[in-house]
Amino acid sequence: MKAAIIASSVISPQQTYNSDGFPPELIETIADHLVCVEPDYRNLLNPIQLRRMPRILKMGLACSQTCINRADGISPDAIIVGTGLGCLDNLEKFLLEVLISNEHVTSVLPFINSTHNAVAAHVAMLLKNHNYNITYCHRCFSFESALQDALLQMEEKKAKNILVGGIDECTNDFMKLHGYLGYWKDPQSNLKLLSGKSSGTIAGEGSAFFMLSGEAGEGENRVLLDGVHTFFTPQKADTAEILEEIDWLLQKSGSRLDEIDGVMLGVNGDYRFTELYDDLQKNCFSDNTEFLYYKHLCGEYYTSSAFALWLGCVVLRNRHIPDALRLNGKSGHAINNLLIYNHFRNKEHSLILLRYGQF
Amino acid sequence: MHPRVFVTGVGILSAIGNGTDETLNAFKNLKTGIGKLSLFQSAHENIPVAEVRFSNPELAELAGAREDSMPFSRNTLLALVASKQAVHASGWTSVREKHTGIIFATTVGGMDLNEQYYKSLLENAEHKQVIGLLDSADSTEKVAAYLGIRHHVTTISTACSSSANAVMLGARLIRNNHLQRVLVGGADSLTRFTLNGFSALEILSPSGCRPFDRNRNGLTIGEGAAALVLESEECADPGRIICEVSGYANVNEAYHATASTADGFGAILAMNRALESASLKASDISYINAHGTGTEINDLSEGIAIDKVFGSQVPPVSSTKAFTGHTLGAAGAVEAVFSGMAIRDQIVLPGMNFTDPMPELSFLPRLKIESRRIMHVMSNSFGFGGSNTTLIFSKA
Numbered sequence: 017m018k019a020a021i022i023a024s025s026v027i028s029p030q031q032t033y034n035s036d037g038f039p040p041e042l043i044e045t046i047a048d049h050l051v052c053v054e055p056d057y058r059n060l061l062n063p064i065q066l067r068r069m070p071r072i073l074k075m076g077l078a079c080s081q082t083c084i085n086r087a088d089g090i091s092p093d094a095i096i097v098g099t100g101l102g103c104l105d106n107l108e109k110f111l112l113e114v115l116i117s118n119e120h121v122t123s124v125l126p127f128i129n130s131t132h133n134a135v136a137a138h139v140a141m142l143l144k145n146h147n148y149n150i151t152y153c154h155r156c157f158s159f160e161s162a163l164q165d166a167l168l169q170m171e172e173k174k175a176k177n178i179l180v181g182g183i184d185e186c187t188n189d190f191m192k193l194h195g196y197l198g199y200w201k202d203p204q205s206n207l208k209l210l211s212g213k214s215s216g217t218i219a220g221e222g223s224a225f226f227m228l229s230g231e232a233g234e235g236e237n238r239v240l241l242d243g244v245h246t247f248f249t250p251q252k253a254d255t256a257e258i259l260e261e262i263d264w265l266l267q268k269s270g271s272r273l274d275e276i277d278g279v280m281l282g283v284n285g286d287y288r289f290t291e292l293y294d295d296l297q298k299n300c301f302s303d304n305t306e307f308l309y310y311k312h313l314c315g316e317y318y319t320s321s322a323f324a325l326w327l328g329c330v331v332l333r334n335r336h337i338p339d340a341l342r343l344n345g346k347s348g349h350a351i352n353n354l355l356i357y358n359h360f361r362n363k364e365h366s367l368i369l370l371r372y373g374q375f
Numbered sequence: 376m377h378p379r380v381f382v383t384g385v386g387i388l389s390a391i392g393n394g395t396d397e398t399l400n401a402f403k404n405l406k407t408g409i410g411k412l413s414l415f416q417s418a419h420e421n422i423p424v425a426e427v428r429f430s431n432p433e434l435a436e437l438a439g440a441r442e443d444s445m446p447f448s449r450n451t452l453l454a455l456v457a458s459k460q461a462v463h464a465s466g467w468t469s470v471r472e473k474h475t476g477i478i479f480a481t482t483v484g485g486m487d488l489n490e491q492y493y494k495s496l497l498e499n500a501e502h503k504q505v506i507g508l509l510d511s512a513d514s515t516e517k518v519a520a521y522l523g524i525r526h527h528v529t530t531i532s533t534a535c536s537s538s539a540n541a542v543m544l545g546a547r548l549i550r551n552n553h554l555q556r557v558l559v560g561g562a563d564s565l566t567r568f569t570l571n572g573f574s575a576l577e578i579l580s581p582s583g584c585r586p587f588d589r590n591r592n593g594l595t596i597g598e599g600a601a602a603l604v605l606e607s608e609e610c611a612d613p614g615r616i617i618c619e620v621s622g623y624a625n626v627n628e629a630y631h632a633t634a635s636t637a638d639g640f641g642a643i644l645a646m647n648r649a650l651e652s653a654s655l656k657a658s659d660i661s662y663i664n665a666h667g668t669g670t671e672i673n674d675l676s677e678g679i680a681i682d683k684v685f686g687s688q689v690p691p692v693s694s695t696k697a698f699t700g701h702t703l704g705a706a707g708a709v710e711a712v713f714s715g716m717a718i719r720d721q722i723v724l725p726g727m728n729f730t731d732p733m734p735e736l737s738f739l740p741r742l743k744i745e746s747r748r749i750m751h752v753m754s755n756s757f758g759f760g761g762s763n764t765t766l767i768f769s770k771a
Contacts (some may be wrong), residue, residue: 119418127572137760
C-alpha cells in the first residue's frame with residue numbers, strides 16, 4: 017500500500033516552520049540538546065487556549081493546523097500520532113507534585129495533559145473531528161507505527177486523507193536521567209555531530225505533521241510513502257540481517273535494492289552505534305547511491321524519523337540535495353527512491369521507503 | 376480474501392483472580408475485588424481500590440522473571456503473567472518470523488518505579504538501572520523479548536481505551552494479511568499518580584463504584600493485565616478457538632479532555648460503526664459489557680447511548696468494573712477476555728453494587744451470572760481525550 021504525502025509542517029530546532037523548504041541558513045548550537053524554534057502561536061490559537069497549554073500541545077496544534085492549511089483545509093478521515101513520551105513535561109510536573117506534596121495536589125491540569133493521547137485529542141477537538149484517533153507510544157517505533165496504521169487504513173479503504181504526526185519534547189529531567197546512562201555528548205556543535213570519535217549524541221525534539229492521501233491527482237509527480245517496516249532487537253545486527261529486512265520491505269512494495277538511489281541514515285555521532293551505518297554505507301548499495309543524514313539538525317529523539325521524513329520529502333520534491341545533508345561526497349543526480357533507516361541503540365530499527373513519481 | 380480473526384488463548388490477572396477459572400468463580404460467587412489499599416502507603420488510603428493480590432516478588436515468580444539483576448515495574452510483571460497464560464492457552468509453540476506480532480497498551484507504564492525512584496534520580500545516579508523501565512514501551516518489549524517476537528512490536532496509549540485499540544489493531548493486521556498471529560493486550564498497575572489524578576478530578580468513589588446506579592458516586596481504580604492471542608483462520612487450531620473478533624471501531628468525541636457528552640454522541644457513533652464493521656444489527660447483540668465506570672457522566676452518557684442504539688430491545692447489560700475496578704489501560708483487554716468468557720461459557724456476566732435504577736435509562740444492569748444463548752458480545756471502552764472504542768466478539 018502506498019500514500020501520497022500532499023502536505024507537511026515541521027517545528028524543529030531549525031527554521032523550518034514558516035516555509036516548507038530547506039532552511040537557507042542552519043542554526044548552530046553548542047549544547048548537549050537542541051531546542052525547537054517555536055512560532056508565534058497567537059496567529060493560530062486564541063489567548064485563552066494558549067494561557068495554560070503545555071508547550072508540546074502548542075507545538076502539536078500549530079503544526080497540525082499549518083499542515084491542514086497547506087493541504088487546502090482538508091478535514092482528515094483519521095488522526096494518528098506517534099510520541100515516544102507524550103506530554104513529558106506535564107507528566108513530570110504532576111509526578112513531582114504528588115511526591116513533594118505528599119499527595120495533596122492542587123492542580124489537576126498537568127494530570128489531564130499528561131495523558132499520552134493529549135495531542136491527538138486536542139487536534140480532534142480543535143477540528144471537531146470525530147474520526148479514528150489513535151496514539152502510539154513506543155520509543156523509536158512511535159511514529160513508524162502511526163505511519164503503518166495510516167497505510168493500513170488506506171488499504172482498508174476506511175480513509176482517503178489521514179493526518180499523521182510525530183512529536184516529542186525534551187525536558188531538563190529527561191536530559192539529566194538519560195545523561196546517567198551515557199546518552200549525551202559533552203556540549204558541542206550540532207553541525208559537527210559526526211566529527212571525532214566520542215560516545216553519546218545530542219538530544220533533540222520536534223513536531224512534524226503530514227497529510228497522507230490515498231488518491232492523488234494524476235499527471236503530477238509527488239512524494240509517495242511506499243512502505244514502512246520495523247524490527248526489534250535483531251539477533252546479529254549485521255549488514256546481512258539488516259539487508260534481509262530491507263529486502264522484505266522492498267519486496268512488499270515491488271521495488272529492488274538497485275533502484276534505491278538515496279539512503280538517509282539515523283547516524284547520531286555515538287561511535288558505539290555507528291558501525292552498522294558505516295557498513296551499510298560502504299558495502300550494501302550501488303556506487304551511485306547518495307547517503308544523507310539528519311540528526312545534526314534535529315537531535316536525537318524518539319520520533320526523529322518524522323523530521324527525517326519531512327527532510328526526505330523536501331529533497332525529493334526539490335530535486336536537490338543540500339550539501340549539509342550529505343554523508344558522502346557525491347554531487348550528481350536527484351534522488352527518486354529514498355530509504356530512511358534509523359535505529360535506536362540497536363533495539364528499535366525502522367525503515368521508511370519514499371519514492372518520487374506518479375501515484 | 377480477508378481471513379477471519381479468532382481468539383485462541385486468553386490470559387487475565389485482576390483483583391478477582393489469576394486466570395479465567397478464578398475469575399469465573401468470583402463472578403459466580405459475586406465476590407468483588409474492590410477493597411482496602413494495601414500495596415503502598417497513601418494519603419488516599421481510605422479510598423477503595425481493586426488490587427491484584429500478589430506482591431511484586433510473587434508476580435515475578437509467576438512470570439518466571441528473575442529480579443536479581445534488573446528490577447521490573449509492576450506493570451511489566453502484570454503484562455508478563457497475563458501474556459504467559461494467553462500464549463500457553465493458545466498452544467503457541469513458535470514465532471513465525473515477520474508474521475507474528477505484539478501490540479500492548481498502557482496508560483502510565485512504569486510509573487510505580489517513577490514514584491519510588493524519581494526524587495532520588497534527580498539527586499544522583501544510584502538507581503539509574505530503572506530509567507529505561509519508566510515508559511509505556513517497556514512492558515511490550517519485555518513480553519516481546521520473552522516470546523522472541525521481533526516484528527510488529529508496538530504500544531498504544533489512548534487513556535482508558537488503550538488496550539481495546541490494541542485488540543482492534545491486531546484484528547485489522549490479521550484481516551489484511553499482514554500477520555497470522557498477534558498477542559494483544561494491556562496492563563496498568565495501581566499508582567499514586569493515577570490515584571491522585573482521579574482524586575483531584577473528584578471522580579473517585581468513596582465507597583466502591585456503583586455502575587448504572589442512580590446514586591453512583593465515582594469510579595474505583597483497579598489494576599491488572601489481560602492478553603489475547605489472535606490468529607487468522609488458517610493458522611488457528613480449531614479446538615482452541617474461543618470466539619471471533621468480528622467488529623471494531625474507534626471514534627473521537629472531540630468534545631472535552633476528560634468528560635463525555637450527556638447525549639452519548641461518541642458512544643453512539645462507536646457502537647454503530649462497530650456494528651457496521653461486523654455487518655450486524657443492534658438486535659443481533661446478546662450481551663453488552665459496558666464501559667460503566669460508575670461516574671455520574673459516563674454511565675449517563677453511555678446508558679443513553681445504549682438506549683438510543685438498541686431502542687426497545689436492549690440486550691443484557693453489565694459493568695464488570697464493580698468487580699475489577701477500572702483497570703485503565705488494561706480495561707479494554709480485560710473486558711475483551713470477559714467477552715470471550717461470556718461466549719465460551721454462554722453466560723451473561725454480572726455487575727454489582729446496584730440498588731436504585733437511573734431514571735434516565737430503560738434498562739437495569741444484570742447482577743448475577745445468567746446462562747443464555749450468547750452469539751455476539753459488544754464491549755465498550757471510553758477514554759480521556761474523547762477516545763471511544765467499541766469491540767464486537769462473536770461465537771465462532
